[in-house]
Structure formats: structure tokens, C-alpha cells
Amino acid sequence: MAKKSKQAYKQAPWRRQIQSVGISLLPVIALVVVVSIYLIISAQSASAGLEIMDMHYEEEEILRIIANQRTELAWKTSYTEMVKRAEKNGFETAPSESVHFMAIPGYTGQSPVLLAPPPGSENTLGPIVNEYYQQSLWDWVYNTFLTSAQTSEAAQ
Amino acid sequence: MKKGTFSRLTLIGIVLTSSSALIILQMLHIQNSTKHQELSQWADEEYSYAIENYTPERGNIYDRWGRLLAGNEDVYEAGVMLEYVTNPETIAQTMEGVNGLTYDQIYDVVKQKYDEEDSIYAVITDFLPSGVIDVLSDVKQTYETENPYGKDKEKPSLRGLIWSSHLKRTYPENSLASNILGFYSFRDRREGLGYYGVEEYYNDLLAGNPMETFMPRNPYMLESLPEVPAGASLVLTIDREIQAMVEKKLDEAIKEDEAVSGTVIVLDPRNGEILAMATQPRINLNQYWKYEDEFKDRVPYNRAISETYEPGSVFKVLTMSAAYDAGVVDDETTFPDTGRYEEHGAVILNWDRKGHGEQTMQGCMQKSLNVCLAWVADKKLGEEKFYEYMQAFGIGRRTSVDLGGEETWPLSVPGDTDWYPVQLLTNSFGQGVAVTPIQLATAISAVANDGKMMKPHVLKAIIQDGKQYNTTPQVLGVPIKAETARTVTAMLVKSLENESSLALVPGYSIAGKTGTAEIPVEGEYSIDLTNASFAGWGPADDPQFLVYVWLEKPKKSPWGSVVAAPLFSDIAKELVVYLDIPPEDAQQNLVAKEG
Numbered sequence: 242m243a244k245k246s247k248q249a250y251k252q253a254p255w256r257r258q259i260q261s262v263g264i265s266l267l268p269v270i271a272l273v274v275v276v277s278i279y280l281i282i283s284a285q286s287a288s289a290g291l292e293i294m295d296m297h298y299e300e301e302e303i304l305r306i307i308a309n310q311r312t313e314l315a316w317k318t319s320y321t322e323m324v325k326r327a328e329k330n331g332f333e334t335a336p337s338e339s340v341h342f343m344a345i346p347g348y349t350g351q352s353p354v355l356l357a358p359p360p361g362s363e364n365t366l367g368p369i370v371n372e373y374y375q376q377s378l379w380d381w382v383y384n385t386f387l388t389s390a391q392t393s394e395a396a397q
Numbered sequence: 398m399k400k401g402t403f404s405r406l407t408l409i410g411i412v413l414t415s416s417s418a419l420i421i422l423q424m425l426h427i428q429n430s431t432k433h434q435e436l437s438q439w440a441d442e443e444y445s446y447a448i449e450n451y452t453p454e455r456g457n458i459y460d461r462w463g464r465l466l467a468g469n470e471d472v473y474e475a476g477v478m479l480e481y482v483t484n485p486e487t488i489a490q491t492m493e494g495v496n497g498l499t500y501d502q503i504y505d506v507v508k509q510k511y512d513e514e515d516s517i518y519a520v521i522t523d524f525l526p527s528g529v530i531d532v533l534s535d536v537k538q539t540y541e542t543e544n545p546y547g548k549d550k551e552k553p554s555l556r557g558l559i560w561s562s563h564l565k566r567t568y569p570e571n572s573l574a575s576n577i578l579g580f581y582s583f584r585d586r587r588e589g590l591g592y593y594g595v596e597e598y599y600n601d602l603l604a605g606n607p608m609e610t611f612m613p614r615n616p617y618m619l620e621s622l623p624e625v626p627a628g629a630s631l632v633l634t635i636d637r638e639i640q641a642m643v644e645k646k647l648d649e650a651i652k653e654d655e656a657v658s659g660t661v662i663v664l665d666p667r668n669g670e671i672l673a674m675a676t677q678p679r680i681n682l683n684q685y686w687k688y689e690d691e692f693k694d695r696v697p698y699n700r701a702i703s704e705t706y707e708p709g710s711v712f713k714v715l716t717m718s719a720a721y722d723a724g725v726v727d728d729e730t731t732f733p734d735t736g737r738y739e740e741h742g743a744v745i746l747n748w749d750r751k752g753h754g755e756q757t758m759q760g761c762m763q764k765s766l767n768v769c770l771a772w773v774a775d776k777k778l779g780e781e782k783f784y785e786y787m788q789a790f791g792i793g794r795r796t797s798v799d800l801g802g803e804e805t806w807p808l809s810v811p812g813d814t815d816w817y818p819v820q821l822l823t824n825s826f827g828q829g830v831a832v833t834p835i836q837l838a839t840a841i842s843a844v845a846n847d848g849k850m851m852k853p854h855v856l857k858a859i860i861q862d863g864k865q866y867n868t869t870p871q872v873l874g875v876p877i878k879a880e881t882a883r884t885v886t887a888m889l890v891k892s893l894e895n896e897s898s899l900a901l902v903p904g905y906s907i908a909g910k911t912g913t914a915e916i917p918v919e920g921e922y923s924i925d926l927t928n929a930s931f932a933g934w935g936p937a938d939d940p941q942f943l944v945y946v947w948l949e950k951p952k953k954s955p956w957g958s959v960v961a962a963p964l965f966s967d968i969a970k971e972l973v974v975y976l977d978i979p980p981e982d983a984q985q986n987l988v989a990k991e992g
Contacts, residue, residue: 283617290616304627308454308469308564315465315569320641337970338903342983350977354463354632356858357865 446611453605454564456628458595460637461857467578469564473530476520479511482557483547491536491555495529496522530560568682574640576676576699577855579801580685593698595855597801602629632858634670639663642971643673650964651677655952660701660834662945666842666934668870669851676700698802705806705831709914710765711932712827716774717762718844718885719786722877725777732756738768741818745771763892767826774825783821784810789876790840798835798853806831827914838945844886845934845943847879890937900933900962902969904980909933911957926950931961935969942972
């Protein structure tokens with residue numbers, strides 16, 4: 242086999258030249274591959290960075306919209322607006338003389354306002370993602386097959 | 398042939414290698430040149446970052462039930478990018494009348510010459526509502542379709558006109574509770590500040606931490622984006638419905654009694670929570686810049702905390718409480734009222750200039766006898782104890798209520814250069830001593846709350862970083878014993894009932910005291926000009942509210958019992974409904990059922 246190869250190279254010396262060109266091109270190709278990977282990752286990072294920037298502005302805008310709509314709602318439910326609406330619907334303020342106190346069993350009055358959770362309460366900002374989307378393949382295999390196998394053994 | 402191919406290949410190889418080597422050499426040369434560092438730094442400074450000002454959203458203010466009293470709304474600033482303006486006349490014509498601007502005013506701004514160094518962008522107007530922007534946007538789009546890029550200068554074009562949104566402080570209730578809220582000078586977008594009331598007192602909390610930061614332009618560096626949390630939101634102890642009711646009743650009373658002004662404070666004596674605080678004048682907070690039109694001649698923004706005055710007979714509650722607490726008088730103590738008390742070179746007379754004969758302490762309070770109270774302070778308590786008690790009640794000191802602009806008038810005590818013995822006599826019935834309504838309401842709340850004086854406050858909770866932190870009521874002091882407080886309360890309940898006072902609330906036991914203080918004019922007291930007041934609380938056996946009423950210079954009648962007491966009653970009748978307080982008979986039924 243080795244004799245056949247030597248014979249081939251003697252009969253066609255350009256093969257040797259191609260071999261040396263190939264060998265010298267190998268690091269260049271490797272370099273190109275590395276650079277390509279680097280460029281792809283850089284492009285993805287830049288794209289993600291720009292997306293973050295966009296989302297940052299979008300977040301600012303959304304917060305502004307929320308604030309605006311909260312205030313708009315407050316305008317619509319302001320004291321004077323509510324009085325106007327009540328009068329328009331035919332309601333009248335009851336004079337204090339005609340108000341009668343009536344005890345309603347179980348009614349404890351209006352609850353204090355809670356606009357945000359109290360300090361110490363946890364998981365208020367936790368991810369609302371189904372656990373199936375968070376477990377690894379191993380977790381799934383373990384939970385689905387191994388745990389159920391152990392459970393059936395224990396039952397027997 | 399083969400040799401030739403080899404030579405050409407070699408030649409190409411040499412040329413390519415040399416070119417590559419030259420490029421690399423040039424790169425190395427540039428990289429290591431003396432200018433490199435300088436250029437690199439310049440590029441970093443100019444293009445790597447943009448300076449951005451982050452102003453966090455100002456925190457909201459809610460009433461005790463979560464109803465928004467101060468929030469923020471989206472508005473727009475409109476301006477022109479001077480470089481792109483092609484038809485300034487169209488911009489001036491289209492925007493004429495917006496925010497009251499004239500054609501010439503707009504044209505002067507728009508026709509400015511573009512200068513890369515100085516003049517790039519010019520503001521036309523600010524605080525435009527979204528409706529106006531929608532119209533402008535439609536018009537701009539139409540013109541752009543008809544005249545793309547504004548190339549035809551004869552045709553209309555709004556090119557160069559741009560707008561950007563930002564938040565503006567807004568008060569959905571307009572003037573409601575304006576004296577409590579204060580205002581934020583939102584028209585000054587760079588140096589805006591909270592003035593008066595809650596906006597001033599809690600300005601730092603509401604404002605958050607505005608910051609100037611370097612915003613990276615390099616997308617790889619975006620992990621350093623700044624997090625700017627919004628300002629804290631506040632939940633107040635104020636009840637919007639009670640506040641509106643009190644403001645309405647006060648306005649009606651001022652008009653009917655022809656008073657110069659008036660003030661009402663409603664607080665919960667058990668914890669010092671202020672449920673309502675109304676006074677006049679008030680302003681529409683969305684037009685705060687008109688403030689000076691309403692508050693002329695040093696009129697305080699909130700009389701309830703900033704105006705000191707001589708309270709008159711309401712003050713007797715404190716004198717009598719001190720005397721009972723010190724044990725120098727009791728229910729058996731009597732005073733022979735001749736209608737005249739002469740001591741320290743001064744003569745004290747009763748309000749009706751008459752003598753009322755032998756009186757118990759109950760009678761002294763019921764008939765509001767100046768002579769009797771002067772005797773109690775002078776002969777029973779003595780100056781040392783009297784002033785010790787007054788200081789314990791907080792007279793002469795700020796209450797530290799959490800509102801901007803609280804004032805006080807110092808209490809002159811023995812040893813001070815401006816104190817004279819006669820002041821002990823006059824101070825005992827509330828003349829020659831000055832207080833703010835909040836000071837007196839706080840002092841009297843000790844009598845309503847078993848001797849414990851709670852710090853008056855308007856802050857119920859802070860919402861910061863997504864959590865609600867509730868505040869804890871604070872005790873300012875315990876000037877009198879619980880037993881004394883109950884005795885004086887019972888005495889005042891009886892006084893009102895015996896008098897058939899106009900302050901009474903059918904179905905409820907109310908304790909209270911009227912006050913009519915003469916106002917000094919050019920050094921002399923005048924009965925025609927008075928401060929009419931009433932301090933009352935209820936239900937007497939379990940006080941849940943204290944209402945302090947002050948009407949300034951009422952013309953209809955100078956007497957507190959005629960003008961202030963009915964206003965108290967009107968307010969208290971509504972309060973018992975708002976606060977779900979059962980009448981006495983219903984309360985007894987409830988207790989019997991529970992028993």
C-alpha cells in the first residue's frame with residue numbers, strides 16, 4: 242500500500258504540491274472558522290444589546306402609559322365626577338336624620354387599603370412559568386419514570 | 398506549462414502575502430501611533446456614551462382608601478429640528494392658538510437659523526395633551542403624503558416639527574384637600590419642587606433619586622443600564638369623602654356666618670390620624686401658578702397649621718384638666734362668682750359681664766366663666782403648675798405634624814422677659830396665648846384619649862420598591878391621667894346637654910367646649926371681632942373622632958356657641974355615618990347581644 246502511494250506521488254508530483262497547499266491552508270481555514278464563530282456571536286450579542294435598549298425604552302413608555310391611565314381613571318372617578326354621575330342617575334344625598342344604623346352580622350367594616358404587599362412577603366415577583374418548562378430532560382425522566390417506579394414498588 | 402503555472406502561482410502568492418503584510422503593518426502602525434490614544438479617548442467620549450437625565454416618576458398620593466389624589470399624566474413637548482424645517486409658516490399656522498400661542502410667537506421660534514454648534518432644536522411649547530398631538534400627527538402625515546420631504550416649498554409641510562412625551566404632575570380632585578396636599582411646581586421641569594403640605598414635607602420620598610447617567614451606545618455594554626426606581630407613593634390618613642363633606646360644610650358656614658375664613662380639623666384621637674383638614678382659601682392644584690392671586694397679604698397656605706391666634710374659652714378645657722389632674726379641684730369644689738376677679742393689677746370679667754353666684758367646676762365650664770378659671774389658675778394651680786401642664790399639652794411647641802409649613806407661637810412662662818403675672822389669669826381662658834388649630838386640637842385630643850396625646854399625622858403608609866410599609870402611631874406625651882380625662886369628658890358632656898347646645902348630635906353623647914376669643918385691634922380687645930371656635934369629640938365613652946372648628950371674625954354672630962357649635966354638629970352628624978358609629982341605643986343593643 243505504501244509502495245503504491247510513493248509510486249503515485251512519483252508519477253504526479255503536483256499531488257505533493259496540493260498536499261502542502263492543503264496543509265498550509267488548514268490553519269487559515271481554522272482561523273476563518275474561529276473568526277466566523279466570533280462574528281456570529283458578536284452579532285448576536287449586539288442584536289441582543291440593541292433589543293435590550295429597545296425594551297428599555299419600551300419599558301419607560303409602558304410605565305408612562307400605566308401612570309397616565311391610572312390618572313385618567315382617577316379623573317373619571319373623582320369626587321365631583323362621581324357626584325355628578327350620581328345626580329344624573331337620580332340619586333340624592335340622604336339627610337342624616339333619615340339614616341338609620343343597622344347592624345349586619347359578620348360585617349366588620351371597610352378593610353384597610355393594601356396597594357402593595359407588606360414587607361416580608363415573598364415570591365411576589367417570582368416567575369409565573371409552568372414547572373414543565375423549567376425542568377431539564379433528566380428532571381423529567383427522573384420525575385416521570387424513576388419516581389413513579391419507586392412509588393409503585395413502595396405500594397407493592 | 399507546468400513551470401509557468403508554478404511561476405504565476407508563486408507570483409500571486411507573493412503579491413497577496415505582501416499586501417496582507419502591508420495591511421497588517423499599517424494596522425500595527427495605526428494602533429501604535431502617538432495619535433492613537435488621543436483619538437481613541439476622543440471617540441470614547443464623543444460616541445461611546447450619551448448623557449441622559451433620568452427623572453423617576455414622582456410617587457402617587459392616595460387617600461386612606463386608595464383613591465388617587467395626586468398622580469402623573471402623559472403630556473408632550475413640541476419643538477422643531479431646525480435643520481429639517483422647510484416651511485416655518487405652515488408650522489406657525491398649524492400651531493396657532495395651541496396653549497394660547499400666537500402665530501408670531503411660534504414663527505419667531507421656528508424661523509431660527511440652524512447652527513450645528515448652537516442651534517439644533519427649539520422648543521415651541523410644552524404640556525400638550527395627547528389629543529392635540531393626535532391632530533398634529535394627522536395633519537403632518539397628510540402634508541407629507543402631498544408633499545414628500547417638503548421638497549416643494551410652495552406647498553404646506555410640517556417637516557422638522559417633532560414632539561416627545563413626558564409625565565406631568567396632576568391632581569384629579571383639583572382643589573379638594575389642596576391645603577393638605579400642597580403642590581409640585583411641574584412647569585419647572587429641571588428644578589421642580591414640592592411646596593407646602595405633603596408635597597413639600599415628603600418631597601424627597603416622592604421625587605426618588607433623579608440621576609444624570611452615561612448611557613452606553615455600544616450594544617455590548619448595555620448591561621450597565623441604570624436602574625432608576627420610581628419615587629415612593631404615599632397613602633394618607635385623609636378620607637376623600639369626609640374631606641369633601643367638611644370642605645362643603647365649612648364653605649357654607651363661612652358664607653352664611655359672613656366669616657373672613659374658617660378651619661376645620663377632623664382627627665382620630667386614638668391614633669392621631671387626620672381624617673380631614675379644611676380651610677380657606679383653596680386653589681386648583683393643576684393651576685398652582687395662580688397661587689399668589691388667592692393667597693394675598695401673607696395669608697397662610699394652610700391656616701390649620703400655619704396661623705396662630707388666641708383661641709379663647711376652648712382653652713379652658715386644658716386649664717380645667719390641669720386643675721383636676723393636679724388634684725387642686727374636684728367635683729365638690731365651689732367658687733363664689735361675683736363676675737369680677739381682681740389680681741396682679743388687672744380685673745377679669747366674665748363674657749357676659751355678670752356674676753353667677755356659687756358655682757361648682759361643672760358650672761364654671763358650662764357657663765364658661767372667665768373669672769372662675771382665672772381663680773383656678775391663680776389660686777389653685779399656681780403659675781408653676783399651670784405652665785408645666787400647658788407645656789405638657791404642647792402649647793408653644795410645634796406638633797411635628799407631617800405637613801410643610803407648620804408654625805408656632807412661643808408660650809411665655811414665668812421668668813421670660815415678656816411674661817407678666819396677669820398673663821396667668823388671661824391664659825387660663827385662652828387670651829394672651831396663641832396657638833395654631835392643630836396645636837389645640839392635638840392638646841385637647843389628650844382629654845378625648847384617656848390622657849394620651851398622639852402625634853397628629855397624615856401619612857398612613859409608604860409604598861416603596863413594591864412593598865407597603867404602614868406607619869405606627871406615636872405618643873407625643875401623657876399630660877394628664879386617664880381618670881382626669883374621663884372626668885373632664887363627662888363634665889363637658891353634661892355641660893352641652895344642660896345647655897341644650899347647638900353642638901349636640903341626636904343619638905350620640907358628645908363632649909365639647911365653645912370658644913369666643915376677642916381679637917386685639919390697636920392694642921384693645923374688641924367684642925365685635927372674634928375668633929369663634931368649638932372643640933368636640935364623640936362618642937364620649939369611646940371617642941372615635943375629634944372635630945375642631947374655627948371661624949374667623951364671623952359677622953352674623955360673634956359667639957362660638959351660635960356659629961361654631963352648629964357647624965360642629967352638622968359635621969359630626971355626617972361623620973357618625975361615614976365612620977359607621979352606632980347610636981347609643983344601637984350600641985347598647987349590640988353589647989347586650991354580644992353579652
